[in-house]
Amino acid sequence: MSRLYLVRNPRAAARSLDGEMMIMSARDSTLFTLNETATILWQSADGATPLDEIVEKKICTEFEVEPAEALADAEALARELAGHEILQISEVPITLLQQPVGEKR
């Protein structure tokens, strides 16, 4: 089974405010407020850590969920975020890491 790697799209604008992560899509300027799982994916999307590892270490430890089910949900979510050009996904590590534009924590 191939692994999936995520990296933040540097063209998206992101901001965390009082625990809420809000992102503006690079494609059409749509504003998204990320839920907890999507926020974990965004914050962990370094291009080097595979999605299954993110799920195992950051999602399964946070929520009571079966690992296989969590991975399937996370992959669907990652692909949805990629569709909005918030994340970029690849089946190989994304070595040329890019910092998100102007994110402030």
Add this chain to the structure above:
Amino acid sequence: MTEVERFSLVIEIGGMPVRVHTTDSDFLSLLESRYTGFVSDSDKAEIDFDVELQQPTIVDPDVDVEVSYHLGRWTLRRGDFLAEWEPAARRGWIRQTANPYSIDAVLRIVHTLVLARQGGFLLHSASAIRNGKAFLFAGVSEAGKTTISRLAPSDVTLLTDEISYVRRRGDEYVAFGTPFTGELAKLGENVSAPISTLYLLVKGKENKVDSVSPGEAARSLLSNLLFFAKDEELVRKIFHSAFEFAERVPIARLTFVPDARVWELIR
């Protein structure tokens, strides 16, 4: 060859003087009337626009505005005007018929582009000054911007009933009066004051102020911003400017019934 007489007028909104040149004295008079209170006698301008008047043709001013940037030049286009502006040269031109609405739209767009680089913005909101502090009242059409402006008591200075002009000054934000009017059709006063509070307007059965979460505040602010350019860099700047504002300026929901008592809450 006959030299054509050229007339000029400086329109200063938000502290930014824009000089307009025309060869039509009637159009100049129209602008002087349209921008009463915002005409400056300054001989300096940050941008010079030549206005080329055209004969009326069938146009649709409701066609969506297009704002694009290419090779150092902004192009602004709507059914009723075409304009170009080169920021580096501080010059541009506007092609339109002799009406005040087209140039008004061009000025709004140019101000949004300039403000975007400086951390400011134009906002769909009424604004007013009371006790030396500016208050903004944001909302979509029918939210009550004009109503609350109309209800303002005599000690309130109205800045606009439609589009607020917001500049960042250090850690604070300042609201300026604008000539951009809504249904009230009354130009704002050309004055400014530090912004005390941004209220999100809701019509209701009582007058009350409720807090909103920081996230809701930022989302509401973003949804009321005026910005026309499909330019990723500037869109990102506007996005971050909205959050900077939301982090520094109190934002609350103002529910009001349409009578003057609502102003008892705004001091």
